Amino acid sequence: MLAFSYIGMRNRLHLAALHFNENANRPQAMTNxxxxxxxxxxxxxxxGGYIVKEVKEDCTYKYVEELIAALEEMVKEPEPVDREIPPPLCSQFQRPDKLNAVQAHKSRFARKVQETCVVTILVRKFQRIEYAASKANQISWI
Structure with a gap:
């Protein structure tokens, strides 16, 4: 499994937000x-039908220049960075006992299969009764 670090994912999210905020309201492109x-x-x-769409102007990347300037400033005057990384979500839950989990899984699905079979039998019987009634124009519960 490939996993990305929390800080890397957060930084990617911030970059996407910066890009969206800069390019969200681009004007429509014009011809010569x-x-x-x-x-x-x-x-x-x-x-076979069509849709007419506006063509927007190309994306801009002015925020990159501002990020590079901020990075150069951080390199010149380094400050301690507080990196609070939350614990993984899975650490908040207790793992169930494997034997109990397997037994619960088996019993749940075994019950469901039996119920499904009973319901299917009843539905088929009711369909036969309806079919016979439609032929004879009267319902008999035999």
């Missing part, structure tokens, strides 16, 4: 003649 740009998309769910 000054008209708004559009594109036509043919999604499968339209079954």
């Amino acid at each position: 003649s000054g008209t708004s740009r559009y594109q036509i998309s043919f999604p499968k769910y339209k079954k």
